[in-house]
Amino acid sequence: MSNGPGSDPRWRPLAAARPAMSAAWWQWVASRDSLTARLVSAGGQRAFRVRLLDQRLGRPRRDEALALGLPxxxxxxxxxxxxxxxERPWVVARSVVPLSGLHGQRLDRLGERSLGSWLFRQPDLERGPLEVSADPAPFHAASGPWARRSLFRHRRFAVLVQEFFLERMADDLGLPSR
Ligand SMILES: C=C(O[C@@H]1C=C(C(=O)O)C=C[C@H]1O)C(=O)O
Structure with a gap:
């Protein structure tokens, strides 16, 4: 049974998903370095681009609030x-930043620059454990085999980054369906 579009994805620890995951997908899902950098590299001659879908103040979904410890x-x-x-979407990502740690980081000015390329330049960046889901992105129509999320911390700044790998990426790279 999978969750329908729009409902909260169900997350579980990375290790719990391993038996159902091909080795090829494990390389992508379990990696802890910058996904932006990996996509650029795997893309070869293809042009990489971050397309901004939405950026706003709003209420996190329930699973997001729980992960961040927010009311x-x-x-x-x-x-x-x-x-x-x-121009073909390989991954859709949603990031949630509690306002308490924002401190004028001016993330709204990032625009179509990758959040990852800023994050991974922070020397004291900490990344929490990865969690995995096989449910679709609640904010996007395209489906895919796997999603993952983790919490990044940089001093008082925290961001929950959720990345949904899409079927399009599997097709273009010749990856297995799961
Ligand atoms: C966390 C990273 O940043 C990526 C870039 C994002 C953005 O620009 O909003 C969002 C999530 C990630 O897929 C990364 O590169 O690993």
């Missing part, structure tokens, strides 16, 4: 992007 009514800064190779 469910508290607003956060939400950013949704498609990571595209030659």
């Amino acid at each position: 469910p009514t508290r607003h956060a800064w939400l950013r949704e992007v498609a990571l595209c190779l030659d």
Whole structure:
């Protein structure tokens, strides 16, 4: 049974998903370095681009508020992007930033620059454990085999990054269906 579009994805620890995951997908899902950098590299001659889908203040979904330890009514800064190779979306990502740690980081000015390329330049960046889902992105129509999320911390700044790998990426790279 999978969740329908629009409902909260169900997340479980990375290790729990391993038996159902091909080795090829494990390389993508379990990696802890920058996904932006990996996509650029795997894309070869293809042009990489972050397409900004939405960026706003809003209420996190319930699963997001729980992961961040936020009261469910508290607003956060939400950013949704498609990571595209030659304009084809391979990954859609949604990031949730509690306002308490924002401190004028001016993330709204990132626009179509990758959040990852900023994050991974922070020397004291910490990344929490990866969690995995096989449910679709609640904010995007295209489906895919796997999604993952993890919490990044940089001093008082925290961001929950959720990345949904799309079927288009599997097709273009010749990856197995799961
Ligand atoms: C966390 C990273 O950043 C990526 C870029 C994002 C953005 O620009 O909003 C969002 C999520 C990630 O897919 C990364 O590159 O690993």
